[in-house]
Amino acid sequence: MLTDDDSDQSAGLRERVGELCHRSGVLRVLQGVRAWVRRDVRILAYHRVLTLADGHEFDFDLDLVSASAEDFRAQMRLLKQRFRPMRLGDVVAAMAEGRPLPADAVVVTFDDGYDDNYREAYPILCESGVPATFFVSTGYIDSGRPYDYDWVVHMILGAQLERVVMPALGLDVPMPASRIARRRLAGRVLSGIKALDGPAQTSLMTELETDWGMSRGGLHPDCRPMSWEQLREMHAAGFEIGSHGVHHRMLAKLSQAELEFELGASKATLERELGAPATLISYPVGGRTAFDDRVIRAAGAAGYDAGCSYICGTNPVATARRYGLYRLPVERTMGLGWFAAMLTLPEYMSYPTSNHVTDSVRDACSP
Ligand SMILES: [Zn+2]
CATH class of the missing domain: 3.20.20.370 (Glycoside hydrolase/deacetylase)
Incomplete structure (x- = not known):
């Protein structure tokens, strides 16, 4: 690898x-x-x-x-x-x-x-x-809805959180301060999500949006x-x-x-x-x-x-x-x-x- x-x-x-x-x-x-x-x-x-x-x-x-x-x-x-x-x-x-x-x-x-x-x-x-x-x-x-994986990146770049905790991925780390480090973390999270089976991917996405209060409502021109x-x-x-x-x-x-x-x-x-x-x-x-x-x-x-x-x-x-x-x-x-x-x-x-x-x-x- x-x-x-x-x-x-x-x-x-x-x-x-x-x-x-x-x-x-x-x-x-x-x-x-x-x-x-x-x-x-x-x-x-x-x-x-x-x-x-x-x-x-x-x-x-x-x-x-x-x-x-x-x-x-x-x-x-x-x-x-x-x-x-x-x-x-x-x-x-x-x-x-x-x-x-x-x-x-x-x-x-x-x-x-x-x-x-x-x-x-x-x-x-x-x-x-x-x-x-x-x-x-x-x-x-x-x-009009952003795609799942884009939304994961968007959430990680913008979330106001102290730690990122995702038991399904074995992840429990402090939320990085810099955007570069957050982007790198998002890449790691996406790799982890892609290794899960279909239902686990769906439930993790739903949980994140709910727990982090970041649902995909509204328009995102980008x-x-x-x-x-x-x-x-x-x-x-x-x-x-x-x-x-x-x-x-x-x-x-x-x-x-x-x-x-x-x-x-x-x-x-x-x-x-x-x-x-x-x-x-x-x-x-x-x-x-x-x-x-x-x-x-x-x-x-x-x-x-x-x-x-x-x-x-x-x-x-x-x-x-x-x-x-x-x-x-x-x-x-x-x-x-x-x-x-x-x-x-x-x-x-x-x-x-x-x-x-x-x-x-x-x-x-x-x-
Ligand atoms: Zn694709």
Whole structure:
């Protein structure tokens, strides 16, 4: 497992090497060479596109801000100039039918359904001519309510408490004074919550909101899901809208009935609201514990054609199993050079994560 320090050092090295390679023009040569020896599809994973005057003051989960509007525009231009942006549905259909895909095929995806996807990313995608897929948790759409994990971060950043006591996580520590330390604590709490089973996650969230007197009422302009009206507009403009479950729950941690509900109800709602088949899903929360063979079987039975994981990697074109597609997370701290280098040489330049691929997940992705 990577420590924070290892990860920071590794990220710093990738940033410097990426920038150097990008400026020197060597990436174009390497891209050509790689396309000869390896055919795979890169699927980029974004959450939010948001320009923050001061990230330190941001009241929600900073790790979910993937790029500023300016950085995102530069990334999409580079994608259009140097790669072959494609719709995920077209890539999946080609994989299913064994048809070849162009070298350097890249897919852009977004998870969760934040309204900055509509306000910031959608106009840039339109002007750049880059298709994208938006995976949304249908239970949040039109609700105005912040997502669970964002709310945990918000509570920890703002709570007036002496100590943070969460027996379910084995946590009993003084509440840090600084925002940096509180953000670090929030990261620790989120990791702990994600390790709990479904009912325990739900009850811990409810307890925190009640005990700390911080319910999610009211509007939070910095953390708002999209509306159905916005999604219908994007869908009519040719963008794909896929499922990210109903309540953004970790599917592998649910009972069979709950799992089938999250898969089936989100699909039915998308189809009702958008008037078109919903055949793509990304498994909420990501990582090696978010989905397993049971989830993959249930997703296929529910009528999905493919599922995206949040595990870092690329996808061999010849792959026959499409329910555990790897993605490349885009992070706020990535300069354009690093972004270009990650797309060119993803096996060396992707964002350093501590995700380990389990056998069943590897099997889900391999040819
Ligand atoms: Zn998500």
